Amino acid sequence: MPRPGGELVRTVDQLAAAQDRLAGWISDLTTVHDLTERLARTTSLESALDEVLRAGASLVGARRGLVALEPADGLGPERTVGLGLGRADLGQIETIPRGSGFYGRLLDGLPESGPRDAVSQPDILGEDDLDPRHREVAARLGYAASYAVPLTTGTEPDPGAAHPHGTGDTETHPRGTHPTGTHPRTDVPAPEGTAARPEGTGSTRPPSADPAVPESSADPAAGTRGTDPSGAAHRMGAAVWLYDEPAEPTERQRHLLGLYLAVATEHIARQLTLTRARAAVTAVREELMPSRLPRVPGVQFAVRHRTGPRGGGDWYDVLPLPEGALGLSVGGVTGSGPTAVAASGRLRASLRAYAVMEGEDPVAVLSDLELLMRLTEPARTATALFGFAEPALRKIVVAGAGHCPPLIVGPRRCEFAETTLSAPLGMLTCWEAPSVDLYLEPGETLLLYSDGLVQRTGEPLDQAFIRLQAAAKSAAPSVRDDPEALVEHVLRTVLPDGLADADSEEDVVLLAARF
DSSP states (O other): OOOTTHHHHHHHHHHHHHHHHHHHHHHHHHHHHHHHHHHHTOOSHHHHHHHHHHHHHHHHTOSEEEEEEOOTTSOOOOEEEEESOOHHHHHHHHTSOTTTSHHHHHHHOOTTTOTTSOEEETTSTTOTTOOHHHHHHHHHHTOOEEEEEEEEESBOOOTTSOOOTTTGGGOOOGGGSOTTSSOTTTSSOOOTTOOOOOTTTTSSOOGGGSTTSOSSOOOTHHHHOBOOTTSOOEEEEEEEEEESSSOOOOHHHHHHHHHHHHHHHHHHHHHHHHHHHHHHHHHHHHHHSOSSOOOBTTBEEEEEEEOOTTOEEEEEEEEEOGGGOEEEEEEEEEEESHHHHHHHHHHHHHHHHHHHHHTTOHHHHHHHHHHHHHHHOTTOOEEEEEEEEETTTTEEEEEEESOOOOEEEOSSOEEEOOOOOOOOBTSOSSOOOOOEEEEOOTTOEEEEEOTHHHHTTOSOHHHHHHHHHHHHHTSOHHHHTOHHHHHHHHHHHHSTTTTTTSOOSSOEEEEEEEO
């Protein structure tokens, strides 16, 4: 005979179970949301890969891992990033034959199931057909299980893959226990800022408690398989997490990892695109700059060139001229990015040609450059300083167009050269500024620099010039005698705390010539 109120008890139990499931879903989704927010704050490919490794480790209950970045298009960059693994450890892992290694099988394709499926090795040392080298490396590094997933773009979570909440916690790991003998979601601290899962949520319900939950395994590939219209996934690499004891992630952990990677791979792809673009701009800029400074008897050179991620339009040059003379130039065009880099390269090449033809007259060189800019670069302006140096006489004839004055640094003086002011190239109605003759004493160094050196300080120009002069004066005698040490000292003193290497639209050029 049914007990009075039995129906009410069952109804209350069902409501409690539904509320428990809902709380678990909210907690899990909050965790994934917090992790993706942290990922979105990364601003470089390296930091994004590091964050994906940390987040994935917290989601699958692992302590160590690595990402093998190996884009399928072959355009690179290729690198391996580790979590809890040193460079020597990563080197040992890379000696494992790709067919036996966890991520190599993903990158090369799995014959039995395709290149986009996860690879789970819950008991590596227990595998009878394990490659001897893999067994040796696993024993040496102390990992007993691994879980690897591909990193592919164009991914969206599979709407047909229901949340496997309530099924994974009762899943039995190999040898009957989780690596640490604890709940798989609590053995690894949750990342800072993530929501903790309610105590006991989802740990006692049978799989059938939620009719929307499939009893089949929720492969994270459901959240990471993405294809373009032709049906081909864009592979960037693979991520692997390592367990210290035999284990594998639960269904819920795999599902949450899939949700996270669906967003993370797109972020990595964007950072990869930016990294390639910056590398291309850097390569072009380096090819447009002197590959090395010439060796000239009686003169020592040193240079520092810093630029932002978008690339700037500053240039420098040291050009050997007939009869032992030298052409020294520093300049920059307005703007930043690839177009500014290209314009800078064109002007530098043109200035070289004019210097060979009439370098002994710097005013004529810059006048020709001004005319060229009016005809070919009408929308741009540029500053430039050109000096015709005769090392044997320690004499330099200098002309400038809107550029900062050189700084003479020596044992007995540290002063700016008195150059005549002129408007920048592209803004001159006629050339009115004559050249000036500079005579350097033995042991003196001439510093030529771009305006970015003083503008990056953030101070008014008069204060920035005072800072530059004070930096040169503070150099010890041994530093003044070494151009390499001098430019490094001046750069780090004028732009301390990483300002010289910070992202900026202003290039920094510092060229030293010691006679």
